[in-house]
Amino acid sequence: MTAVHPRGVNHVAISTRNIKNQIAFFTDVLGCPLKALYRMHGAEGAWHAFVELNPESYVAFVYHPDNPDTRDYGVTHAGNASAPVTAGALQHISLHVADFAELLGLRDRIRSRGIVVLGPVDHGFCKSIYFAGPEGLTLELTTGEAIDDRAWIDPEIVEINDIGPDELEKYRQPEEFVSGTGPVAQPGNDPAKPHMHYPAEVYEQIIAMPDELVWQMASQTDPPVRLD
Structure with missing residues (x-):
């Protein structure tokens, strides 16, 4: 038996209306190689692209023909790394680099592209x-060290957010x-809990399926190019 929690970000998926521009x-x-570009499983007319940060971490792009062409700063997009945006939306993405010299090297590479x-x-x-990316993305490159929670959890902000001592320790x-x-058995659909957005009757059918059936129906393992 193993204690479990997420160990990193495999990929962050970004909606796009122009996947070629994002790939370019x-x-x-940024120098990230393209590793995948294929039709998205289970989504008619949609496709995926993956660019590699390292062999265990990627930035993905999702093109869907119904993606709206909307950019409303402060609502759909932040526009910079400290601006407001709708709760639950992507504020900005920070990508890790090895050290300060690499950070400066990438600064110069990005500027050399205008x-x-x-x-x-x-x-x-x-x-x-x-810096900014296509379609209103706000991007950051970062190098640093593990965060020392003793120094970087501000008691004032803890109090403002009504976090008690026992909660903070947890x-x-x-x-x-x-x-x-x-x-563990699938829980019922509790509206008070976070849940994925599907039509209500479809969602009830999906969560009633055993895991084995979801695996069988949703999995698609064959790449678009056969490597025989």
Whole structure:
């Protein structure tokens, strides 16, 4: 039995109306190689692209013909790394680089492609540069060290957010969950809990399916190009 929690970001998926422009930007401006471009499983008319940060971490783009062409700063997009945006939306993405020399090298690469870069800026536990990507993306590159929670959890902000001492301790030291010998049963649809957005009757059918059936119906493992 193993204690479990997420260990990193495999990919962050960004909606796009022009997947070629996103691929061109991330490959040429940032030097991230294209690793996948294929029809999205289970979504008619949609396709996926993946550019590689490292073999365990990617930025993905999702083209869907019904993606709206909307950019409303303060609602759909932040526009910079400290601006407001709708709750639950992507405020900005920060991508990790190895050290300060690499950060400066990428600053120069980005500027050489005609893209404005702000920084570097020293945030204490990390150093960053900021710039824009296609379709209103706000991007950051960062190098730094592990965050020391003793120094960087501000008691004033804790109090403003009505976080009590016991709650704070739980947040700093989350309870471990040890996976048992069998799967936990699917809970019912509780409207008070976060849930994915589907038509209500479809969602009820989906969550009633056993995991084995979801695996069978939704999995698609064959790549578009056969490597025989």
